[in-house]
Amino acid sequence: MRALMCEKFGPIEDLKITDAPEPKATPGHVVIDVKAAGLNFPDVLCVQGLYQIKPETPFVPGQEGAGVVTEIGDGVDNLNVGDRVAFVGFNGAVAEKALVQAATVTRIPDNMPFEAAAGFTLVYATSYYALARRAKLKPGETLLVLGAAGGVGLATVELGKAMGARVIAAASTAEKLAVAREAGADEIINYAEEDLKSRIKELTGGNGVDVIYDPVGGDYAEQALRGIGWEGRYLVIGFAAGDIPKIPLNLVLLKGCQIVGVFWGAYSMRSPGDNLEDLSALYGLYNEGKINPRANVSYPLADAKRGFEDLAARRAIGKIVITM
Secondary structure: OEEEEEOOOOOHHHOEEEEOOOOOOOOOEEEEEEEEEEEOHHHHHHHHOOOOOOOOOOEOOOOEEEEEEEEEOOOOOOOOOOOEEEEEOOOOOOEOEEEEEHHHEEEOOOOOOHHHHHOOHHHHHHHHHHHHHHOOOOOOOEEEEOOOOEHHHHHHHHHHHHOOOEEEEEEOOHHHHHHHHHOOOOEEEEOOOOOHHHHHHHHOOOOOEEEEEEOOOOOHHHHHHOOEEEEEEEEEOOOOOOOOOOOOHHHHHHHOOEEEEOOHHHHHHHOHHHHHHHHHHHHHHHHOOOOOOOOOEEEEHHHHHHHHHHHHOOOOOEOEEEEO
């Protein structure tokens, strides 16, 4: 089979398309004929050796994908050969076949394209866990989404609207903000041109926002926190800007707010039953037309490196998918 291979940690240019042995099903696992793989910023960090968990090299990058089950290992009773599925794993998705732990595989709706399913699980499950379980977002509350045109950002805009919130989308270019508008954002902030805190206050009548969703970090984190409302919830998702911010804790005291960590991967392993409930709710929202997962950019396997380069350079708008 053909696969994208990271032979050693380093620059994205070193990734190679190569022939690799086809996987065989092992106990508790299934083999999936991968139709598409979704890329996420942690995939870039893994290749560069900067992720908090380092895989053994060589490895096939890619944490999520979608395809058809072709082989089932001993002890697997929740899946059948021929099932259309989405899956998540630490790595292995950017290849024509993947060996995946059965517990991380879910059947997808018959009407969901593989390209959409490939980029669905991580971004929507992360955002749903953040909004519904960590922030307990309520209808009528105001949600600020930083990095609103990225994969998790667009998912959060959609979910915030589906949950009845007023959504303010913040991003760095007019093009990205236009995409966030199309996803349902009520208001927009260009934080490359506008003062983030002042604009938040202006859009909320001085009250501040109830919930902040931050996958960016860097210099925008403190500015956003200064625009949070009384007893607001600040969701820490990740640090796409590269810098991990240092927050003055007096702001937390003065705002009576919470800074809440969101680590969906750990949650999905620690609370698999709750995670399956979340995924069921998300597929329900998809069937109702309330969320619209999409592959904004699609590359064939031969050009997979371009997807990683887009993510690393922060050129990506929405979800990048690699098709096999």
